[in-house]
Amino acid sequence: MAERPDPVVTTPYGAVRGRYEDGVAVFRGVPYAAPPFGPRRFMPPVPPEPWDGVRDAGSFGPTPPKPPYSARFARLLADPVVPGDDCLNLNVWTPEPDPAARLPVMVWIHGGALTRGSSALPVYDGRAFARDGVVLVSLNYRLGVEGWGLFPDAPANAGLRDQIAALEWVREAVGAFGGDPDRVTVFGESAGAISIGALLASPRAGGLFRRAVLQSGAPEATDRDRVRRMVRRTAARLRVPATAAAFAAVDRRRLAAAQAAAGRRAGPLLGGPAFGVVVDGDVVPRDPLRALVEEGAARDVELLLGWTRDEHRLWLAPTGLAERLDRLGPLALAGARARCRCGPAVPRGYRAARPGAGAADLVGDMITDHLLRAPLHRLADARDGAAAPSYVYEFAWPSNLPGLGACHALELGFVFDTLGEPDAARLAGPGAPQELADAVHGAWVRFACGGDPGWPAWDAAHPVRVFDAGAGAEPRTEAGGDARAAAGEPVVAYGPRDRQLALWERGSGSAVSAPAARPRPGPSPRGTARRSVAARFRRSAGARRP
Numbered sequence: 001m002a003e004r005p006d007p008v009v010t011t012p013y014g015a016v017r018g019r020y021e022d023g024v025a026v027f028r029g030v031p032y033a034a035p036p037f038g039p040r041r042f043m044p045p046v047p048p049e050p051w052d053g054v055r056d057a058g059s060f061g062p063t064p065p066k067p068p069y070s071a072r073f074a075r076l077l078a079d080p081v082v083p084g085d086d087c088l089n090l091n092v093w094t095p096e097p098d099p100a101a102r103l104p105v106m107v108w109i110h111g112g113a114l115t116r117g118s119s120a121l122p123v124y125d126g127r128a129f130a131r132d133g134v135v136l137v138s139l140n141y142r143l144g145v146e147g148w149g150l151f152p153d154a155p156a157n158a159g160l161r162d163q164i165a166a167l168e169w170v171r172e173a174v175g176a177f178g179g180d181p182d183r184v185t186v187f188g189e190s191a192g193a194i195s196i197g198a199l200l201a202s203p204r205a206g207g208l209f210r211r212a213v214l215q216s217g218a219p220e221a222t223d224r225d226r227v228r229r230m231v232r233r234t235a236a237r238l239r240v241p242a243t244a245a246a247f248a249a250v251d252r253r254r255l256a257a258a259q260a261a262a263g264r265r266a267g268p269l270l271g272g273p274a275f276g277v278v279v280d281g282d283v284v285p286r287d288p289l290r291a292l293v294e295e296g297a298a299r300d301v302e303l304l305l306g307w308t309r310d311e312h313r314l315w316l317a318p319t320g321l322a323e324r325l326d327r328l329g330p331l332a333l334a335g336a337r338a339r340c341r342c343g344p345a346v347p348r349g350y351r352a353a354r355p356g357a358g359a360a361d362l363v364g365d366m367i368t369d370h371l372l373r374a375p376l377h378r379l380a381d382a383r384d385g386a387a388a389p390s391y392v393y394e395f396a397w398p399s400n401l402p403g404l405g406a407c408h409a410l411e412l413g414f415v416f417d418t419l420g421e422p423d424a425a426r427l428a429g430p431g432a433p434q435e436l437a438d439a440v441h442g443a444w445v446r447f448a449c450g451g452d453p454g455w456p457a458w459d460a461a462h463p464v465r466v467f468d469a470g471a472g473a474e475p476r477t478e479a480g481g482d483a484r485a486a487a488g489e490p491v492v493a494y495g496p497r498d499r500q501l502a503l504w505e506r507g508s509g510s511a512v513s514a515p516a517a518r519p520r521p522g523p524s525p526r527g528t529a530r531r532s533v534a535a536r537f538r539r540s541a542g543a544r545r546p
């Protein structure tokens with residue numbers, strides 16, 4: 001039998017040659033923008049130079065500059081590095097590289113705190129999506145200070161501008177790969193989901209996708225002062241001015257190392273300086289959560305929103321931070337109050353709901369709800385009754401590795417149906433249930449194909465699809481939750497977190513508001529005290545970035 005010839009597809013900038021793998025046509029390292037270095041460093045992306053002939057697309061392209069994970073996190077999270085300048089590239093998996101196919105398209109935006117990660121992780125392999133009739137696109141974007149630094153002499157949000165450029169490439173080019181540019185679903189996890197929150201609210205991204213999946217990340221804008229502090233700390237280590245022009249003259253590896261050192265005491269749970277989406281009056285004209293909740297932006301885009309049950313365990317278990325927080329006890333809870341800007345009723349309510357939990361889990365739950373679950377609840381509530389429905393899930397299966405529980409990023413191998421990849425076992429451990437991957441992956445495919453993942457849309461009853469081992473198993477609901485599921489049917493819990501999230505509405509409005517981008521008045525004694533407690537909390541806990 002004759003060997004099947006490699007697939008060749010013509011993009012707006014030239015032809016590319018991919019490979020067939022298990023019957024799927026795969027194209028890797030396809031440029032969607034020019035290399036962001038030299039005079040283009042820290043500048044918005046521009047189209048790539050067209051090429052003659054056929055460009056080989058058989059291997060992943062270069063990854064953006066980034067610091068490595070610490071040794072503790074590297075055991076759990078893979079992060080391959082591919083050297084080279086042409087890092088604004090993407091990959092395509094398609095079952096049928098034929099313009100007549102008109103298949104649904106899913107575009108993956110990876111996480112990694114906007115400082116790490118890439119599209120080259122084996123867990124993100126798109127063959128299962130292509131097997132199930134979806135064209136899968138994954139992309140790279142600039143990370144850390146290269147993509148999210150805030151400078152007086154360069155536009156903000158370069159990494160988000162990269163993502164928009166990639167989506168524009170999808171609009172123009174995916175039809176040649178067999179995709180339907182009018183049926184695009186963007187999906188992302190953690191920083192990828194936060195990015196999608198900004199894309200939903202950005203007029204620059206309007207019309208580039210029809211559906212969106214936000215996994216473990218809520219729409220938000222980072223306070224500009226937090227980003228500036230990261231830039232200034234990095235500049236101090238480099239002994240250069242805090243300008244894009246000065247940073248552009250620094251070797252990218254040296255810059256990544258200085259950035260990592262500047263942020264070593266910051267983290268998702270304990271706060272501190274960070275890179276993030278900022279309101280810039282251009283691609284992000286207003287706070288994304290406010291735009292979506294209060295102004296009705298993107299109400300024509302169908303949403304799938306969710307989280308893992310034990311998000312915080314990823315930052316606690318590998319570092320020994322859980323033990324330190326448990327020892328700190330009341331100080332840890334006081335620090336969480338300062339971090340979340342809430343009254344004493346909130347930690348009291350969490351302790352009453354989980355009387356046997358240690359301080360670490362209480363702090364983790366509080367901050368996760370403040371940063372993630374409460375905003376996503378608020379977003380889903382604001383869209384109740386919209387023409388485009390919203391669906392909410394919780395991934396609750398605990399890892400087979402000790403201490404991780406259903407931690408942040410654990411669901412990724414299930415979403416991509418890549419549990420067979422060795423890297424998936426870094427978080428899941430051995431023997432992760434394939435039937436759960438079938439359920440999760442199948443829900444994502446159904447949503448991309450028709451907008452319905454397979455359970456009731458969000459309404460006043462607050463239905464949440466709970467993904468745990470065994471589709472018909474009795475779910476572990478919070479107090480006050482109501483599980484209604486027949487054997488063999490998807491487990492749907494009604495209002496499983498309503499009671500704890502109601503504490504925020506009574507104890508503080510900050511968990512469900514979006515104040516980050518507003519100008520702040522001068523410091524009050526109470527605000528100064530809270531910041532002092534939060535700083536002492538971070539020092540006592542010995543926080544480190546991954």
